[in-house]
């Protein structure tokens with residue numbers, strides 16, 4: 001499942017091709033991929049055709065492309081398996097292509113933007129831009145309004161986050177996955193940051209000391225930063241491919257998916273426990289619940 005670093009790879013890859021580009025044609029092959037568009041298929045096609053696109057933006061794992069001269073943006077939800085592929089206009093189509101945008105790019109000429117999605121949890125939608133609650137000069141899609149800033153956002157407020165975290169009555173991993181508290185951290189990066197900070201996933205937020213919470217936030221930034229760098233090196237300007245399942249980050253994981261393997265810090269086995277219909281991977285020796 002794509003998380004912040006994977007979505008940033010897509011955003012970064014789209015940027016040179018779509019910034020300043022005009023959409024010349026829209027083809028919807030599967031209307032299910034418009035489930036988050038507030039209107040019929042014809043409405044989407046009519047409003048996106050002719051739109052001049054601006055620089056793609058991202059918050060957490062939400063990606064959008066503002067439309068020039070209108071308070072609207074094309075929001076791309078990758079869901080579980082969504083991909084955005086940049087192709088030559090006459091290239092063969094992937095069987096799972098759901099939406100096709102032909103764009104005329106100032107730097108690259110005609111380019112085809114294919115939205116490919118195997119499981120159809122993703123979507124495209126045209127959405128209205130509204131002022132961000134904490135920074136009204138910044139416009140964000142209404143669908144992103146309830147999503148908190150991510151930790152690599154320059155406007156992320158560390159002190160506000162630590163205060164809100166301390167006020168929560170939950171386990172630390174649930175808090176990290178709460179997109180209204182902090183966005184962009186999914187199962188993989190939560191497990192990795194908790195391992196690095198030596199914090200048990202079910203540590204009650206109320207009993208997590210301020211210094212340990214501060215350390216955890218720093219580890220979240222480090223793990224996301226490393227994944228962003230690795231994603232950046234595997235990036236190709238002509239083929240943007242996001243697939244969380246085969247993540248390029250997988251070779252440097254310490255805890256996630258490593259159950260049965262030795263903890264890189266203490267050598268004892270990493271274990272996996274059921275958590276929110278998925279799994280939590282941790283070292284029971286390094287990551288113990290500590291009560292104040």
Ligand SMILES: [Zn+2]
Pocket residue numbers: 263264265266267268283284285286287
């Ligand atoms: Zn360990």
